[in-house]
Amino acid sequence: MPASKHIKLNTGAEMPTVGLGTWRSKPGQVEHAVQYALEHGYRNIDTATAYGNEAEVGQGLKKSGVPRNEIFLTTKLNNPDMGRPKEALEYSLAQLDTPYLDLWLMHWPAPMTTDGKADKSIDWLDTWHEMEKLYKSHPDKIKAIGVSNFSVEYLNRLLANSSVVPATNQIELHPSCPQQAVVDLCVSKGIAVTAYSPLGSEGAPLLKNEVVLKLAKKYGVAPGTILISLQANRKNVNVLPKSVTNDRILANATIIDIDSADVDELNSIAKTASFRACHPNWTGWGNLGFTEYV
Template sequence: MVASTSVKLNTGADMPTVGLGTWKSAPGAVEHAVEFALKNGYKHVDTAAAYRNEKEVGAGIAASGVPRESIFLTTKLDNPDQKEAEEALNSSLKNLGTSYLNLWLMHWPAPMTKGEPPLADKTHDWLDTWKSMEKLYKAHPDKLKAIGVSNFSVKFLERLLAVAEVVPAVNQIEMHPSCPSEDVLEFCRSKGIVVTAYSPLGSDNSPLLTNEVVVKLAEKPTSLASPSSPKSVTNSRILSNAVIIDLTDDEIKELHKIDETHHFRACHPSWTGWGSLGFPDCE
């Protein structure tokens, strides 16, 4: 598989295939990570309102000195904000210190309440959230360059596409050798939706980090060729995560075999209170 540094979205825009992920980045660390990454060649930063670090991400972008137009910036609509999409969008823009987003994603097809703890909000349909996002996208091309979804299984994508006026540009899902999500990948390819992988090595303390196949390939060094957003706040890892080298067909086959005996999911959909959301092995 020949890797590339960017992928074209259905909007016509180019999205860098490697982005700096910021999930679980500790307060005080993410600002430096974003600044360092951008100063050292990264062009894509991925965050979310739910991460509670948009202000620090924005500060890191500003501190980097890299022109905003050279950065592909992604954030996500939080589950408790699905009834108030426009307010949430404006809040994210303010926190990030930017006038526009390159990509705005619905974080989960799972509306939730604003209480503590947040609970599944059965009074709201996430399809109405998508309609609100479509409306904002059409009305404010200066604020939104593309919209998409995250954590959507095939059954949710089918329901969305049955009524959508705007086909999502991206579906960001957990995808790694122990959770390859091949059904989602193939479906999205058939619909012109780019799949972005989060937790491409299984997140913190992942067994993949000591898997003999992964370790062997890492020593080349190599990296997965799909669009991905690996998270790190360590300078050396930020640099190594950006290395893109082709994988042979045989190496890809070796990675695919891992799932046959070591399947796991780092981000379990059941936490939302909406059941499995159509993903396997989540009940």
């Protein structure tokens, strides 16, 4: 399907297809990246308490001068905070210096202690139920809730025991980590998919892939444009490339239509070059139901 500028969530809200990701962006650089991105057309900003940069993101939002109601802002509940979601929500709002979130995600279905160990006293599903309550009771503070890094197994459990269908599932998604079973389940249930690490994460290894280079030459664009556009060409999928460099931020906003045959060729990369950059192997929790990783 052709690339889209927005996707529609099951809440009725529209979410820009391309957003600025801030994972692993170094302190002192995030504020400028957010400000610059917003000043140059971005309207979708993604962060998380675990990234340790919510305050900088908030400063970038303010310095951009873009009205808050024009920005789609996402942050995530941290694993050690899953026993205190209400307090965690208030912390994020204060750090971001914003009255509300457009989207609040459970970062991982893996409750942890502050020293990085599995917290077996907490069931992530109970935490989701608390997020549901906060969403319903505070529509002025939370416009939508969703999940991140949920496999088919975890999604099925959530859907069978919840009153709110997640608005999104944010997962690692690129030609070497297609996670098609997760995407298909989300699409069938009206859950949007947000693709993170579209270039293959640190070092952007997929930028050197022969198929990507060939298609970049065919379409007359940068290799990164091919990888970002691949996600934008999928049904109800949006994408979060990240950068703190001005020219790269601008380049990442460009998306093109890709022929279906070329989409198929990109998707075939996983047959010979499969990898996952963000391993879901939390200590004490196993691999969280994921089977498609190396």
